[in-house]
Amino acid sequence: xxxxxxxxxxxxxxxxxxxxxxxxxxxxxxxxxxxxxxxxxxxxxxxxxxxxxxxxxxxxxxxxxxxxxxxxxxxxxxxxxxxxxxxxxxxxxxxxxxxxxxxxxxxxxxxxxxxxxxxxxxxxxxxxxxxxxxxxxxxxxxxxxxxxxxxxxxxxxxxxxxxxxxxxxxxxxxxxxxxxxxxxxxxxxxxxxxxxxxxxxxxxxxxxxxxxxxxxxxxxxxxxxxxxxxxxxxxxxxxxxxxxxxxxxxxxxxxxxxxxxxxxxxxxxxxxxxxxxxxxxxxxxxxxxxxxxxxxxxxxxxxxxxxxxxxxxxxxxxxxxxxxxxxxxxxxxxxxxxxxxxxxxxxxxxxxxxxxxxxxxxxxxxxxxxxxxxxxxxxxxxxxxxxxxxxxxxxxxxxxxxxxxxxxxxxx
Numbered sequence: 156x157x158x159x160x161x162x163x164x165x166x167x168x169x170x171x172x173x174x175x176x177x178x179x180x181x182x183x184x185x186x187x188x189x190x191x192x193x194x195x196x197x198x199x200x201x202x203x204x205x206x207x208x209x210x211x212x213x214x215x216x217x218x219x220x221x222x223x224x225x226x227x228x229x230x231x232x233x234x235x236x237x238x239x240x241x242x243x244x245x246x247x248x249x250x251x252x253x254x255x256x257x258x259x260x261x262x263x264x265x266x267x268x269x270x271x272x273x274x275x276x277x278x279x280x281x282x283x284x285x286x287x288x289x290x291x292x293x294x295x296x297x298x299x300x301x302x303x304x305x306x307x308x309x310x311x312x313x314x315x316x317x318x319x320x321x322x323x324x325x326x327x328x329x330x331x332x333x334x335x336x337x338x339x340x341x342x343x344x345x346x347x348x349x350x351x352x353x354x355x356x357x358x359x360x361x362x363x364x365x366x367x368x369x370x371x372x373x374x375x376x377x378x379x380x381x382x383x384x385x386x387x388x389x390x391x392x393x394x395x396x397x398x399x400x401x402x403x404x405x406x407x408x409x410x411x412x413x414x415x416x417x418x419x420x421x422x423x424x425x426x427x428x429x430x431x432x433x434x435x436x437x438x439x440x441x442x443x444x445x446x447x448x449x450x451x452x453x454x455x456x457x458x459x460x461x462x463x464x465x466x467x468x469x470x471x472x473x474x475x476x477x478x479x480x481x482x483x484x485x486x487x488x489x490x491x492x493x494x495x496x497x498x499x500x501x502x503x504x505x506x507x508x509x510x511x512x513x514x515x516x517x518x519x520x521x522x523x524x525x526x527x528x529x530x531x532x533x534x535x536x537x538x539x540x541x542x543x544x545x546x547x548x549x550x551x552x553x554x555x556x557x558x559x560x561x562x563x564x565x566x567x
Contacts, residue, residue: 176440179447184262186450186468188368188458194327197311197359198320212329213270219316219323221277221309222247227549228276229283230382230389240389243276246381250275253377254370257439261446263370270325271332271374278306280546281553282503289507290542293515297538304349305546307334311355313543331361332371336378338467339364365462372469373442380438383479384431386486391427395496396489398423404485406478410434438475445472506557507545513560514541520560 190207203211216222225244241249251272258268279302280286287302294300310333311322325333334340334352340363342348348363356363366372387407390396402408402415411430415421421429446469453468455461461468471479490496518526518537525544529537548556558565 176443179443180260181262182447182450183369186369186455186458186461187262188264188267188328188370190264190266196324196326198324200319200324207266208326209264209266209270209329212323212325213266213273215323215325216270216274216277216310219277219310219314221314221547222273224547224549225276225279227551228279228281229550230386240393241385243279246385247273247276249381249385250374250377253380253435253439254374257373257377257442258370261443263373267328267332267368268370268373268377270329271336271371272377274306274310274329274333275336275374275378276302276306277309278302278304278546280305280507281548281550282500282507285500285503286507286545286553289504290511290546293508293511294538294542297535297542298350299347300542300546301349301351302546303334303337304351305543307355308351308543309547313547327359327361328368328370330355330359332367332374334361335363335365335367336371336375339366362462366464366467367462368458369461369468372467376442376469376471379479380435380442383438383482383486384435386490387434387482388427388431390486390490391423393495395493398426400489401485405481406437406475407434407482410437438471438479441472441475442469445470445475448472503550503553506553509561510545510553510557511541514544 188209190209193208196208202208206214222244225247226242228243230241230243230246251269254268254272255265257263258265280290287300290300307330309322310325310330314322317324340348340352352361352363355361387401391398391401398411402411407430410433411426414426414429414433418426418429449468449470453464453466455464455468470476514521515538516532518529518532518541520526521540521544525540529540531537545553559567
C-alpha cells in the first residue's frame, strides 16, 4: 500500500514521517470493521448500490437537522462573541479529519470512524457545557439529562426525515460507537445508566458492558486531540492567556519555543498555527505508537476480541497522558474559568433555566408541534419534551426565544 505522509514525532518537524511510525501503516487492518458484516439496522432497508453502510451512516448524519444546528452551538464562547472561534460544527469537522486520517493510516474503517466523529456532539445543548449543566439540574427529578444519551435520542427518535421510521436508522456499529465511544456503559453508585440508553438498548442490544470497536475509540481520542489544540488556538486569539504562559507548559512549551527559535521573526498567528499543527502531530503519533504497543501486548485477532478486551485498545502513552492532563488543567484554570468566560456562561445558565422553568409550567407556550400530546405541566413527559426542545436550540435561537418569552417589548 502507499503510505500516507504523517508528521514526524519530533516537536517541530511536520512534513516527514519517522521510521518508527512509517512501519506501522496498516497495523490494525485485521481489526477493521467490515461493512459487509454489519449487524444491520433496526429497520430493514434496501442497501445502496454505490455506498457502504457506513458511508450511508455518515451521509445521513451530515444531512440531518441536528448536524446543521451545530453551526450555531458553541464550544466555549457564546454566540456573538466572534466569528473566528470554534463552534460544535467546526470542532466536529476537525475531529473527523483526525479520526479519518488515523484510521486510514492504521488500516481501520475510516468511513465508520468519520461517521462517529461527525455525530459525537449531536446531543450537546446550546451554550456548551453550561447549557448541559443546567439541564442536568432541571431534569434531576425527571430521569436526568445526558448529552450522550441525547445524541442517541436524536439519531433514533427525534429526527423526523424518513417515511418509514423515526430517527436516522443508523447501523448497529454506528449506534454502538456513538453510545460507547468513551467506554462501556454501566451503572455506577449515584449515576445510573441514562434512561434513553436503557430504553433503546431494550429494543436493540448495543452490548453496553463491552468496549466499542477500534474506530469508535479512534473517534473518541481524536476528540481529545482536537479540542486540546483548538482551545489553545481560541484562547490565545481571544487574549485569555499569553504566549509566555503557554511556553512554560510541558509538551506545548517546547513546541512553541522550538518554532520561535527556528523562526524568530514569525508573526503571532503563524507561530500559533505552526505550534498547534505540531502538537496535533505529536499526539497523533503517540496514539499510533501506544496503540500498536497495546495491540502486541493484548493480541486481539478480531473486532469481537477488541470489544472483549476489558480495556481500551486505543490511547495515549503514560507520558502523553500526563502531558495532556497538564494541558487540560492549564485550559481549565486559564480559559474555562476566565472571568470573561464565566460571566458569559452565567448568563447562559440563567437563560436555559428561565426557559425550562417557564415551559415546564406552561407547556402551551411550546410551538404547536411540540406541545401536542402532552399530559399537563410539570410531568415527566412534559419535562422530557421541554428538555428535547431546549437541547436542540442553537445559542442564537435560545437568546431569541428567551427575549420573545420574557421581554414584553419583543413580539412573541
